[in-house]
Amino acid sequence: MHELTLKPFTGRTPLVIAGLTIVAVLGFLGVSRLSNRFQEQKKALARHLYQRALAEQQSNPEVALQHFRTALSYSPDNFQYELSLARTLRDTGRTDEAETYLISLWERAPQNGAVNLALGRLAVRESRIDKVIQYYHNAIYGVWDSDPEQKRLDAWFELAEVLLRLNARPQAQAELIALSVNLPPKPESLLHLADFFFQTQDYDHALSEYGRVLQLDRTNPEAVTGAAQAAFKLARYRTAEHYLETASKVNANNPQITQMLTISKLILEQDPFSRGLSPQERSHRIRTVLGQAGERLDTCFKSQASGSNAGAPSNYLPALRTQWEQMNRMLRRLGSKGESGLADEVMDLALRIEQQTADCPSTTEDQALLLLAQSRAGVEQ
């Protein structure tokens, strides 16, 4: 068989090149058609496998992984498949591979919120706080496909939560303060924020945020309870009493609320430093405080004698008893006019007694006295 040659065209180089170009263009068109058809089939197959993977994700993550991988091999550029695979890899503990996928996605779309969030979660697993903050910030300020505002807030709250979990309290507090400025005035979000402030022991901001919630929803039970607890922690017993009374109506069966309310009331009743007290009343309160401290000592002595409190530091108690008796004698000798000047000393002694007898069985009154002695300058007037 003789082969067709292009010799008729010899001497006409442009024609030969034009002919080759036409064949190349036709080849491109043909292969394009073929390739497109195949790509469509592969994409359909990938979609099917992706759906199967999603269905298996919770119950059988290993099978889901296999389907995700196959789906991705048939649709290699699919961002969602790759992200889902990376998340599943991360959730099944294959962090190295998950990171490779996520870094690859991040290089393609560094602004993508979901990718940055996934990378942030990966960094959480490895306790890399600097990376955690970096990726979560990228997620917070990144681009989201749907409901971006809510997803940014969720990421921000999650960042605060993971920072708390990683014992990075100052960083968590800083994030919450920044978040409080950007948070829309919705009771749920504000309540969430206030709870986080409470967890970071930033009771001041917590009380403030609970207050914002209550401005929007006066009867919000969580906000009332939270505000009461924050005020109590801040030793603002009068505010605490106010919120606790409301909270106790809503949560009548909550023993913690009831106890806190009792303690708050006791503190407010016993506080010798309250403004506007008559000298007699102030004197009465000082004597009450001292008396209560004495009773505490007696109780502790008795429990030691009965052997029920073996761990108490018995060697300190006699010295405290002596100091208590000296203070009692001094109060009697000075009379009601001189007692006010000894208020600080009485409270110091009461604090020492309460601290040294901490292992002895205590009553609500003792707890109130301890708190009063600890924060006598801070008790809300």
Place this chain on the structure above:
Amino acid sequence: MTESSPVSPELSSHLAQDRPDAPKPRSSPRFSVAAALSEERFFLILSVFIGIFSGLAVVCFRLAIDWTRIGLLGPAPEPHTLRVLFIPALGGLLVAVLVVHFFPLVRGSGVNQTKAALYIFNGYIPFRTAIGKFITAAIAIGSGHSLGPEDPSLQIGASLASALGRRMDFSREKLRLLAPVGAAAGLAAAFNAPISAVLFVIEEVIGRWSVGILGSVVLSAISSVVVVRWFLGAQPLFRIPALTDFRPTELLAYVILGIIGGLAAVIFAKAIGYLRPRLRAWPPFTQYLQPAIAGLIIGLIGYLGAPQVMGAGYEYIDQAMHDQFTWKMLAILAGLKILATTLSFVSGTPGGMFAPALFVGAMLGGAVGGVERHFYPHLTGTTGTYALVGMGVLFAGFLRAPMTSVFMVVEVSGNYSIIVPVIVANAFAYVVSRTLQTVAIFDLLTRQDGLDLPSLEELREQTSLHIEDAMKPPPLPVLNSDETVQDAVDQTQSASSNLFLVRIKPTGWASITREALQRFLNEGKGEMTLGSLLASQRLPYLHPDYPLEMALRYVNQTPLVPVVSRADLQRLEGVISNDDVLAKYRVAME
């Protein structure tokens, strides 16, 4: 191949059937296609078209493999399914029928067939081979045979180039070079790595660097890769994990990998070298059964839990590089892949060994890395790093292409920080393989096919002789052109030689015999200078570093050729004669 015939049946048919149809290369050195363009320029343009057509063909080939695989084995081969057990056997049977009845030339290595086209058949590769290779390899790989698409792609590219070139009335030299140009395009498209493809073709097919061919090979490789990326995307064959910098002390770990990889390569090559001629010597009817039996064994391996060894396996290389398998599993997969590929290849199933070599290397590298890190957890290299280096190791040890093996890893990983471990490990693998298996796999296959193609490995390692190896000290005295004939006669009276070199000032050399000097003296020219008498009799001269064959051009013209320093052409380093050259060659041959 039988004992009586030095040439395999396939190649015999190539010679007997295809040669008469092959157009004879044009005898005239002048190229008639272009009035405006020279043959050289047109060859370059044609290289681009060869790249484009090869790229398109390889895209179709890869689509065909994927289509076949999805259709036959499903989206992902799963163990303990009947289709995994039986499809490779059925695919093997179909391939055997096609090969025996329609495409007998598609058996064997595409690299060797391209080399044969270059060195024996004036660049001729039947186009039917491309079609046959396309169909049979797509069925074989798609049905799960443990072979890769690179070698068929290489051959498809070479075949296309040959077919295109034959229609262009090129000179014999250009026609021969078309096949390697197409091979580079096909391989580049299959690997999605143009540099490695160019290097491989230069290293393993052409065997020499020349500016003319290099330009064409590069152009075709680049244009084919552009086409493939246009259709299939630019992503690499596998994702490369983050690579960390290594500590110099860790090179020892890579040395161990190189040695183990070299041993594995030797086992792989020896298994193929041992089984292939034996299976080919079996009765002809077994040619139908051999691919089917190989497929059945591979199917059984897949059925029992290792479907990873089926097909090219790039997705599993990817998984190995990302810590998806334990080191034990990686080692098992490496062993099973050697077995599966050996069976597929020796049974005559069309397909390549590039991808299996990479697979074995990646698995072995990951396994060795895993063991090393188990005992020395402070090693910084990840499994991915070891797998990547392991791929280069097998490439160097099995395919015996040391330069390509280094650049392939660097090109595929896109990370130059890995180059030192790769060079170290590859060098050890190459040395181990070279020591234990003296004949490289491609040369072994060539010899089994009854062909006598140049072994490029041997050529690379051949010691080249230089002038300095054969030259001798000059005969004394060395005369100067400003000396008189009388002075020269006086100086040479006691010399043993009859021929003397004369230094012509300012540059150049001449020679004069004792008889000539005496004749000049008798003619009364005793006071004349040698320079005035020898002005028109300049000798050619050589330098010590010139290749010895260069001396052959001159030693027949003059009995003694001066060898002079490059720095000072008047300084004589030695002399060389015809006898010196021949004596040196005799010694070298012994």
